[in-house]
Amino acid sequence: MRLSQNGRLRFAAVLTVASLGMVACGSSGNDDTAAPAAPSGSAAPKSAVKVGLAYDVGGRGDRSFNDAAAAGLDKAVKELGITKEELSPNASGSDRGDNLRALAEDGFNPVIAVGFAYAESLEPVAADFPNTTFLIVDDSSVKAPNVKALLFAEEQGSFLVGAAAALKSTSGSIGYIGGVETPLLKKFQAGFAAGAKQVKPGIKVQAKYLSQPPDFSGFGSPDKGKETANGMYDSGADVVYAAAGGSGTGVFQSALAKKKLAIGVDSDQYESVGDKTLQPVIITSMLKRVDVAVFETLEKFTKKTPIPAETVFDLSIDGVGYSESGGFVKDIKPQLEDLKAKIIAGTIKVPTTP
Amino acid sequence: MSLLSPERAEPAPVPPPSRATPRFDLRRLGLALAAPLLAVVVALAVAAIALLVSGSNPATVYARMLSEGTTLRSLLITVNNAVPLYLSGLAVALGFRMGLFNIGVEGQYQLAALLAAAAGAAVVLPGPLHLVFVVLVAMVVGALWAGVAAVLKTARGVSEVISTIMLNVIAGGIAAYLLSTYLQERVVGSNNSRTPRLEESARFPNLDPVLRSFGVEPPQGTRLGGFLLVAIVVGFLYWLLVSRSRFGFDLRATGLSPSASVASGVDAKRMTIVTMLMSGAIAGLVGMPQLVGSSYAYGLDFTSGLGFTGIGVALLGRGSPVGVAIGALLFAFLERSSATLQRIDVPTEIYVIMQGSIVLSVVVAYEAVRRLGVAQAERSVRRAVDPEVAG
Numbered sequence: 228m229r230l231s232q233n234g235r236l237r238f239a240a241v242l243t244v245a246s247l248g249m250v251a252c253g254s255s256g257n258d259d260t261a262a263p264a265a266p267s268g269s270a271a272p273k274s275a276v277k278v279g280l281a282y283d284v285g286g287r288g289d290r291s292f293n294d295a296a297a298a299g300l301d302k303a304v305k306e307l308g309i310t311k312e313e314l315s316p317n318a319s320g321s322d323r324g325d326n327l328r329a330l331a332e333d334g335f336n337p338v339i340a341v342g343f344a345y346a347e348s349l350e351p352v353a354a355d356f357p358n359t360t361f362l363i364v365d366d367s368s369v370k371a372p373n374v375k376a377l378l379f380a381e382e383q384g385s386f387l388v389g390a391a392a393a394l395k396s397t398s399g400s401i402g403y404i405g406g407v408e409t410p411l412l413k414k415f416q417a418g419f420a421a422g423a424k425q426v427k428p429g430i431k432v433q434a435k436y437l438s439q440p441p442d443f444s445g446f447g448s449p450d451k452g453k454e455t456a457n458g459m460y461d462s463g464a465d466v467v468y469a470a471a472g473g474s475g476t477g478v479f480q481s482a483l484a485k486k487k488l489a490i491g492v493d494s495d496q497y498e499s500v501g502d503k504t505l506q507p508v509i510i511t512s513m514l515k516r517v518d519v520a521v522f523e524t525l526e527k528f529t530k531k532t533p534i535p536a537e538t539v540f541d542l543s544i545d546g547v548g549y550s551e552s553g554g555f556v557k558d559i560k561p562q563l564e565d566l567k568a569k570i571i572a573g574t575i576k577v578p579t580t581p
Numbered sequence: 582m583s584l585l586s587p588e589r590a591e592p593a594p595v596p597p598p599s600r601a602t603p604r605f606d607l608r609r610l611g612l613a614l615a616a617p618l619l620a621v622v623v624a625l626a627v628a629a630i631a632l633l634v635s636g637s638n639p640a641t642v643y644a645r646m647l648s649e650g651t652t653l654r655s656l657l658i659t660v661n662n663a664v665p666l667y668l669s670g671l672a673v674a675l676g677f678r679m680g681l682f683n684i685g686v687e688g689q690y691q692l693a694a695l696l697a698a699a700a701g702a703a704v705v706l707p708g709p710l711h712l713v714f715v716v717l718v719a720m721v722v723g724a725l726w727a728g729v730a731a732v733l734k735t736a737r738g739v740s741e742v743i744s745t746i747m748l749n750v751i752a753g754g755i756a757a758y759l760l761s762t763y764l765q766e767r768v769v770g771s772n773n774s775r776t777p778r779l780e781e782s783a784r785f786p787n788l789d790p791v792l793r794s795f796g797v798e799p800p801q802g803t804r805l806g807g808f809l810l811v812a813i814v815v816g817f818l819y820w821l822l823v824s825r826s827r828f829g830f831d832l833r834a835t836g837l838s839p840s841a842s843v844a845s846g847v848d849a850k851r852m853t854i855v856t857m858l859m860s861g862a863i864a865g866l867v868g869m870p871q872l873v874g875s876s877y878a879y880g881l882d883f884t885s886g887l888g889f890t891g892i893g894v895a896l897l898g899r900g901s902p903v904g905v906a907i908g909a910l911l912f913a914f915l916e917r918s919s920a921t922l923q924r925i926d927v928p929t930e931i932y933v934i935m936q937g938s939i940v941l942s943v944v945v946a947y948e949a950v951r952r953l954g955v956a957q958a959e960r961s962v963r964r965a966v967d968p969e970v971a972g
Contacts, residue, residue: 286929315929317919319886321662321871326920328802343772344882355802367770376770408757409881411772439757440774440881441691537770 276309276529279335280521281326283342284443286315290501291446291472291493292517296341296364299521306522307529324348331356337528339521340364343411349374360534362524364517365411367537376537377520381411382418382577383570384513384547385468387563388490389422391511391549392466393430394559395488400431402459404452404478406445406471408436415470415492415513417581425566425575433459434581437474445474452477460485468492470513476500482508488555493517497552510555514548516540543571616946623942628935637927649921650914654800661806663906663913664870665884668812669891670898670905671819672863676741678823678900679836679856685730685745686864687888688752693723694868695756695776698879699764701872702777711782716811716869723865724858726752731857735850741857749888760879775880785873808870815863816902822859823900832856864888893940899947912936 280300282293297313304311312335314326323345330338331352337360340349346366353361353371360373367376392401403419405412420432435455437445445451452474456467460481468490469478475491482489483505491497491512500509520540527534540546549556549563556563569575629639649655669686676683683689697719706714730748733739766777788805792798799805823829834842835852843849867887872879894912898905915936919929 312924314920314923317916317929318933319884319890319916320882321884322658322917322920323882325658325803329920346771346773347775347876347878347880347882351802365772368768368773408761409772410761410774439754440760441756441883441885442753443885 274308274310274529276307276337276525277312277335278303278309278337278339278525279312279314279330279333280339281323281330281341281345282313282315283344284316284318284320285447287313289447289473290499292515293341295494295515295517296339296521299518299525300339302518302522303525303529307526309525309529320344324352327352327361328355331359331361336360337362337525341517342366360528362521362534364520374536375524375534377517377524378537378539379515379517379520380539380541380547380577381513381515382414382421382579383542384515384549385415385418385470386422386425386570386575386577387542387549387566388468388511388513389419389424389432390426390566391422391556391559391563392419392468392488392490393423393425393427394562395510395555396427396430396464396466398463398465399427399429400433400463400465402433402435402456402464402467404455404459404467404469404471404474405434405436406474407438407440407443408445409440412436412470413581414579415468417578419468419470420581421578422566426562431463433462433464435459437471446472448474449477449480453481456481456489457485460487466490466510468513476502476505479505479508491550495550495552497550506553509553512550512552514550516546516548519546542567616950617943619946619949620939620942623946624935624939627938627942628931631931631934632927635928635931637925642922642925642927642931645925646918646921650918653797654803655917657799657803657805659910659913659917660809661804661870661913662916663909664806664809664812665867665887666890666894666912667906667909668815668863668870669867669887670894670909671815671902672860672867673891673895674898674900674902674905675819675823675860675863676856677836677895678829679832679852680839681853681856681860682742683727683730683745683857683860683864684742684892685727685748685752685888686860686867686891687886688745688749689723689726689861689864690719690867690888691756691883691885692726692752693719693865694872694883695760695764695879696722697865697869698776698779698872699759701779701783702766702878705780706782708782711780712785712873715779715783715873716866719865719869719872720862721865724862727857727861727864728854731854734857735853760881766878773880773882775878775882777878779873779877783873784877785869787874806870806874808874811866811869815866816906819863820902828855867891893936896940897943899943911939 280296282296285293287293287297300311303309312330314330316323316326327338327340327349340361340363342364343366345363346368349361349363350369353369353374357373360375362375362377363369364377367378401423403416405416416434423430423432437448437451437455452469452471456478459467466488467478467482469475470492475496479489479500488510489508491509493515495514496512497506497509500506524534542548566575570577632639632642672686673683697715700718701715704714726748730741730744733744734741760774764776765774785807787807788809789799792805823832831842831847831852835847835849839849871884890912894905894908897908915932919932922929922931
């Protein structure tokens with residue numbers, strides 16, 4: 228009896244340590260690149276603006292969503308001469324509100340909240356600091372005069388890569404892998420499927436998600452991405468769209484092993500994937516320009532141009548789009564551009580729910 | 582041999598008073614205090630190495646953690662965050678005392694919080710009744726979900742470690758499905774999915790008036806959550822149950838020796854089921870400080886991971902309610918310091934390293950101290966039996 232009990236106790240200890248370890252991995256690299264930006268040269272303008280940016284869980288270094296925001300912030304520091312402070316929530320996400328408050332209280336203005344998960348905690352903080360401008364990415368539910376929403380038409384960009392996938396498919400079957408099954412990711416799925424059906428009405432579109440909220444591991448599990456992609460490729464799909472953050476790497480690895488094709492997300496993953504052998508399978512990426520949104524909004528703020536309550540970064544202002552690195556979509560570019568023009572003109576309406 | 586078994590932890594820093602007045606033993610007390618102190622020192626040393634490697638001065642970092650961690654705001658936030666960790670730690674610790682491993686606190690509290698939020702939003706009840714209803718629903722859901730593992734164990738012999746881990750995954754799936762379908766309130770412009778907000782009548786008042794009556798003005802936007810009171814009551818009941826009741830005696834006896842306790846007439850199956858149900862009921866409370874205290878709804882942004890952190894807290898607390906409270910406060914303090922660390926450009930992972938090394942060194946330190954105690958006892962017995970042998 229004693230032995231089996233020990234076994235269980237040990238197992239629990241291992242689990243505990245393992246869970247702590249996972250926590251560590253989940254937020255690793257936060258500060259790898261967070262060295263204070265040195266004021267570059269005499270050409271760099273100086274600005275009195277002090278911007279505070281609060282990342283979502285994972286923080287700087289996630290090679291995905293948070294990093295896109297970080298890129299926009301770095302550009303603003305360099306080109307606008309502003310000062311920055313960055314905070315990431317702890318692993319459980321229990322201190323989102325505390326971080327926003329700390330930034331506002333220390334006089335940072337504007338304060339940027341990266342991710343919809345900040346919405347609930349932003350509301351009371353925004354009310355307490357009416358003279359601070361708050362920018363929130365991916366949410367427009369907080370209604371306050373000092374809260375500005377930065378939104379993206381992810382379905383439009385996904386529509387174009389869906390069309391690209393269908394045009395590149397020879398098997399008549401393609402796949403969509405979402406990181407976590409949230410309403411936001413459903414927008415990606417809806418756009419992707421609509422785009423594919425637009426150019427090939429009979430095409431088969433499989434869709435799978437890697438995890439269910441509140442488990443957000445689907446954004447950081449290359450193993451799950453690989454396994455799910457293996458299944459899709461084995462069942463006939465020859466192009467898979469990986470809208471799954473860090474899990475996308477697994478999808479690309481699967482595509483390489485199975486000699487199939489894949490599509491990246493958020494940033495130009497042909498360039499950012501880090502592993503040159505994976506580049507030949509990434510035919511394009513759906514671009515969600517969080518960096519552009521952050522930079523342009525900070526530019527407006529610095530120049531004291533009024534910021535609208537809601538800005539939708541869509542195809543018309545290149546807030547979303549598709550990447551062309553590697554030249555895989557060169558042959559179908561006219562078709563994609565034609566679709567893009569139709570979406571901008573409003574003749575094609577892209578659905579936001581599957 | 583037994584590296585971790587909590588029942589060996591009798592020389593706890595604050596030993597629960599037992600009926601038989603223990604002979605006051607200075608050496609034993611010294612040993613009991615040595616273990617946790619040693620563990621904290623080791624953890625500080627490990628983190629210091631990590632800090633040195635990453636190019637920071639541990640002394641300045643620790644000084645900063647201490648000075649910023651002890652501001653009024655930080656202290657309030659630490660206490661608020663310690664409350665759910667404490668409840669989670671107690672839920673795990675209750676099972677520990679009889680050798681049961683409830684790894685499923687995570688799933689139990691998530692499911693409980695979701696269903697309690699939905700049930701609370703669906704009914705209209707007057708004042709405190711509404712609040713009690715929400716909390717009771719959470720406890721019942723947590724208990725029932727843990728009960729599945731208990732039934733599997735007693736009826737089919739399925740290890741509760743395996744079943745509770747699997748039930749975590751299933752709970753996550755159920756919660757995600759319900760939240761994206763029946764229980765969701767659509768909010769225009771939001772990418773969050775959440776239940777409708779609870780009415781005023783289901784909200785737990787905060788303790789700010791109490792703070793003010795002591796002449797302490799809480800900083801803007803930071804409150805002392807009222808659920809702290811519930812946590813204290815649960816901790817007291819836990820102590821009463823484990824250390825002062827027939828049930829608690831059976832519980833500890835089963836933990837020490839299942840075969841001996843069965844032989845002396847303890848119904849092991851009943852004990853397993855009742856303990857799991859109670860552990861699950863406490864687990865159901867873990868999400869309540871947030872649900873009825875600050876967010877008033879369950880959504881995608883609901884705090885996660887408290888169930889797993891609770892295992893570490895319970896290991897730290899060695900099954901004693903005071904020990905678990907100290908563990909929860911320590912973990913919450915370290916978590917709070919993550920913000921401080923970021924402000925001085927120190928990798929925030931340092932706090933996770935500290936949490937991990939504290940748990941590990943507590944386990945190792947207690948084992949070392951236990952062996953020392955056993956060796957001492959053996960020596961004194963030998964001396965008593967055979968005066969020739971000089972210790």
